[in-house]
Amino acid sequence: MDFTAAVMGLSDTFLMTALVFGCALAIRRDAAMRLLAIMVLFSLISLVGRITGFSSIVRVINILVISTPVLLAVIFQSDLRRALLASRTRTPVVSEFDGDIETVEELLKALTDMAEKRIGALIVLVRQIPIDHIIHVGTQIDAKVTSELLNSIFLPYSPIHDGAVIIETGKLTKAGCLLPLSQNPDIAKSFGTRHRAALGLSELSDCYVVVLSEETGKISLVHDAKITYDLEHTELRRLMKKALGVKRRT
The missing domain is CATH 3.40.1700.10 (DNA integrity scanning protein, DisA, N-terminal domain)
Known part of the structure; x- marks a missing residue:
């Protein structure tokens, strides 16, 4: 597989990386930066695997990337629970008393x-x-x-x-x-x-x-x-x- 084909094959991975980073950033900024670094690392490993022909590495990385939404739900379960609760709570009262x-x-x-x-x-x-x-x-x-x-x-x-x-x-x-x-x-x-x-x-x-x-x-x-x-x-x-x-x- 030539380099151009390998890069083209990574388009879905980079798109998923951008979506995951955006979701994580909306929930918690500090964790989002760590997740971005991990996703970029996965993408680079996948690129190397495609260029060198190690299809097993590419498959493993693809599985990890596809599983990312589930991992996000686990990592940010407290934040998601708090957001869901906040969406159905009372309107805050500002007291003047x-x-x-x-x-x-x-x-x-x-x-x-x-x-x-x-x-x-x-x-x-x-x-x-x-x-x-x-x-x-x-x-x-x-x-x-x-x-x-x-x-x-x-x-x-x-x-x-x-x-x-x-x-x-x-x-x-x-x-x-x-x-x-x-x-x-x-x-x-x-x-x-x-x-x-x-x-x-x-x-x-x-x-x-x-x-x-x-x-x-x-x-x-x-x-x-x-x-x-x-x-x-x-x-x-x-x-x-x-x-x-x-x-x-x-």
Whole structure:
């Protein structure tokens, strides 16, 4: 097989590469670049196989390329699940009420108090995507968010201190909740259960999850499977206002 024929035979492979890259880019940019590199490598190997006459290599590469949509569905299953859930969720509400601003301030006060005492905490701020289908364990509370209530929940001798509290529509709705742990193999081994749980939930929803480390007293915020470490109060306040939909007044 001459070089021209080999190149012509790769047209379908390059077309599939472009389609796969476009789909992956729409879902997650960082993974898309890695997939593009892999697909280009496959295409080059296929080209060499066609030129040298190794038809078995070409067949294997073609099978891998054809199977790519299935691999994409497996790799991005969390992102696809989150997108499907988001498409049928409620319209986000932007609040202009002082109640949500008070919620943010109460959260900050509680986190400051607990950080000084090295008390660990896990606080979920629900946004557009409901999480009822994810969290099956927890104690119903449905109360106003106050620093006193949060402190009492996370005290070490509290029976529900190890779980997460859920804040939704301006109220503390549940406590002692077990969150799904992230299965990402790239997570640092230094992460404790709270950080892994926060990452796990953020992979399945658009929640903001506040994590207070009992070892260091540092506050982190997890969103979209990413962790922002050791937040200062000003930045934490801004992010929590964004999570709760508090509109900035002019």
